[in-house]
Amino acid sequence: MARAGLTADRLTRAGAELADEVGFEQVTVSALARRFDVKVASLYSHVRNSHDLKTRIALLALEELADRAAEALAGRAGKDALTALADVYRDYAREHPGRYAAAQFRLDPAAAAASAGGRHAQMTRAILRGYDLTEPDQTHAVRLLGSVFHGYVSLELGGGFSHSAPDTQETWTRILDALDALLRNWPER
Amino acid sequence: MARAGLTADRLTRAGAELADEVGFEQVTVSALARRFDVKVASLYSHVRNSHDLKTRIALLALEELADRAAEALAGRAGKDALTALADVYRDYAREHPGRYAAAQFRLDPAAAAASAGGRHAQMTRAILRGYDLTEPDQTHAVRLLGSVFHGYVSLELGGGFSHSAPDTQETWTRILDALDALLRNWPER
DNA sequence: TAATTTGCCTAAAGCTTTTAGGCAAATGCA
DNA sequence: TGCATTTGCCTAAAAGCTTTAGGCAAATTA
Numbered sequence: 001m002a003r004a005g006l007t008a009d010r011l012t013r014a015g016a017e018l019a020d021e022v023g024f025e026q027v028t029v030s031a032l033a034r035r036f037d038v039k040v041a042s043l044y045s046h047v048r049n050s051h052d053l054k055t056r057i058a059l060l061a062l063e064e065l066a067d068r069a070a071e072a073l074a075g076r077a078g079k080d081a082l083t084a085l086a087d088v089y090r091d092y093a094r095e096h097p098g099r100y101a102a103a104q105f106r107l108d109p110a111a112a113a114a115s116a117g118g119r120h121a122q123m124t125r126a127i128l129r130g131y132d133l134t135e136p137d138q139t140h141a142v143r144l145l146g147s148v149f150h151g152y153v154s155l156e157l158g159g160g161f162s163h164s165a166p167d168t169q170e171t172w173t174r175i176l177d178a179l180d181a182l183l184r185n186w187p188e189r
Numbered sequence: 190m191a192r193a194g195l196t197a198d199r200l201t202r203a204g205a206e207l208a209d210e211v212g213f214e215q216v217t218v219s220a221l222a223r224r225f226d227v228k229v230a231s232l233y234s235h236v237r238n239s240h241d242l243k244t245r246i247a248l249l250a251l252e253e254l255a256d257r258a259a260e261a262l263a264g265r266a267g268k269d270a271l272t273a274l275a276d277v278y279r280d281y282a283r284e285h286p287g288r289y290a291a292a293q294f295r296l297d298p299a300a301a302a303a304s305a306g307g308r309h310a311q312m313t314r315a316i317l318r319g320y321d322l323t324e325p326d327q328t329h330a331v332r333l334l335g336s337v338f339h340g341y342v343s344l345e346l347g348g349g350f351s352h353s354a355p356d357t358q359e360t361w362t363r364i365l366d367a368l369d370a371l372l373r374n375w376p377e378r
Numbered sequence: 379t380a381a382t383t384t385g386c387c388t389a390a391a392g393c394t395t396t397t398a399g400g401c402a403a404a405t406g407c408a
Numbered sequence: 409t410g411c412a413t414t415t416g417c418c419t420a421a422a423a424g425c426t427t428t429a430g431g432c433a434a435a436t437t438a
């Protein structure tokens with residue numbers, strides 16, 4: 001019997017594709033085995049278990065997102081950078097809803113430490129160089145930006161803003177305007 | 190054999206408790222049957238299927254949250270109201286993480302329409318009466334507030350802000366200050 | 379009390395997860 | 409090239425979750 005050429009990496013990538021097609025929740029070891037036309041047990045040589053598979057997909061998504069963000073931020077500053085980073089998250093979530101959901105997967109501390117999570121925080125912080133904030137306000141602002149990006153994108157993806165005018169692109173633009181104004185004029189204690 | 194006295198309502202409430210104890214993801218028809226010391230199949234007379242059970246728990250959580258929000262908003266306006274509503278979400282998520290996760294469960298359109306979702310939007314809009322915003326900015330602001338509340342709470346709950354100073358209470362306070370300032374000084378087009 | 383409804387049961391099929399052990403293909407080395 | 413080792417995928421099997429079908433007994437109603 002010819003071999004299918006399974007590796008943890010190929011499984012992870014295929015899992016990410018599967019997530020985008022059917023949703024991260026529906027990614028299962030069985031479904032993945034079916035996709036490779038291979039028996040389920042075969043996957044267990046490459047991936048520890050279902051949780052491990054999901055963790056790998058999450059890490060992949062976080063890497064991809066961080067790569068896109070790094071590229072988008074290069075050569076930009078101020079509001080330009082703010083918008084670019086925000087759009088990276090929003091676009092990624094729309095192009096790859098399953099991967100975006102995966103990026104929200106609760107990682108155990110070990111995995112979290114090895115993830116691109118730190119790069120994300122770094123890049124958000126980098127944006128603030130274009131504004132005049134010092135610690136601890138800078139950290140507060142990093143958290144605010146993270147909250148807005150994540151909150152908006154997941155509400156929009158979940159259909160939270162659906163059935164109402166005005167359209168979400170308009171809102172997104174205005175929210176970024178508002179955040180820019182807020183960062184330029186951050187209130188004192 | 191004595192009857193256990195199952196009803197859709199009791200199952201839903203027990204399911205919500207179970208969610209808070211073990212996580213919404215882990216709420217299963219089997220686990221719930223175990224909790225009532227009853228055979229699994231018995232639940233299917235009261236609840237259509239696993240998805241239906243989760244939907245009911247989600248609707249319960251949305252109701253509870255809306256009730257708390259309504260009570261918190263009574264007699265408050267401006268920043269006072271903003272803070273009160275924000276705290277309702279954050280406190281609820283901390284007290285009832287499983288229910289809060291349930292409230293994020295993707296509802297099908299029929300369920301969504303019958304949910305307390307509309308009340309939530311109404312209450313956020315009510316807060317803006319204390320600020321000077323007209324449409325469409327009011328809608329943009331409603332969406333921004335929803336994004337921040339949801340985004341912050343879920344990142345905090347997921348441990349996103351864990352291993353770093355300053356503490357999250359401080360950030361939360363400063364973010365609400367910032368939002369208040371932003372709403373009082375909403376940028377023109 | 380008899381008839382009806384309701385509630386929980388047994389049985390069973392199908393799917394997912396995970397472990398154990400085995401044979402064959404690929405690879406490394408003389 | 410030929411042999412030994414490693415690697416990859418397999419079969420088998422146990423255990424848990426979901427869901428449907430059909431049945432008997434308890435509760436309700438007349």
